Amino acid sequence: MTMPAKRLEQASPWVLLLLTLLVWQMICSGFNVSEFIFPSPLGIGSALAEHAGLVAGHAWRTYWVTMAGFGLSIVVGVLLGFLIGSSRLAYTAVYPLMTAFNALPKAAFVPILVVWFGIGVGPAVLTAFLISFFPIMVNIATGLATLEPELEDVLRVLGAKRWDVLMKVGLPRSMPYFYGSLKVAITLAFVGTTVSEMTASNEGIGYLLISAGSSMQMGLAFAGLVVVGAMAMAMYELFSVVERRTTGWAHRGSQGH
DSSP: OOHHHHHHHHHHHHHHHHHHHHHHHHHHHHTTOOTTTSOOHHHHHHHHHHTHHHHHHHHHHHHHHHHHHHHHHHHHHHHHHHHHHHOHHHHHHHHHHHHHHHTSOGGGHHHHHHHHHOSSHHHHHHHHHHHHHHHHHHHHHHHHHTOOHHHHHHHHHTTOOHHHHIIIIIHHHHHHHHHHHHHHHHHHHHHHHHHHHHHHOSSHHHHHHHHHHHTTOHHHHHHHHHHHHHHHHHHHHHHHHHHHHHOGGGGGGGTTO
16 A cells, blocks of 8 residues: 555545534534534534533543443453353353343343442443443354364364363454454443433433433533544544554455555
């Protein structure tokens, strides 16, 4: 890839974002859309600047609660993924049950979690965990379960035991799957936290969305949404950087495109 083409590729997300904001602003200005119905980017920016301290406080609460739930999802997801992917019996027995559990709407768990843990941090952390551990578990299990039989046979002939195969070949091979799942799971974790905060908290971006909407401060509500999206995008990019630095061997074939 030539240098101009590479720079264009790197800048393309920002160019698309700028064009989207420009079109959005033109529609709002051209059709004289009320800020109480659908605020323009300038209106959202103005609300964000006006209430910067308030938004920052709620954003910080949402961020650390999401990270707590996300951290829990990594631990549980990796352990379950290792268990399911390393055993054909466990894969057959557990995977369908986990799939059925993942199909349940996680927002429906929030009232139950409130009864168990009360209003506050507990339901938000657990909702973030419940909605984000499944992609991690599935990708780890897939990376281990799809280890080539021929490769495993060769390693067995060389004297490797099942544990050696899993730890020295299976887990490294699962790393690209793992990082891919992290990038999906972190965005879901923010969704889980925000949904829980909307019904079971008096802090956080979710609570801010409800309070701003009830007082018809739509610019502030959209500012909260922008902040959540920005935090999720920042974490996504962080995992992308870590992935490129630690699993570059898995992507060497695409570096020339």
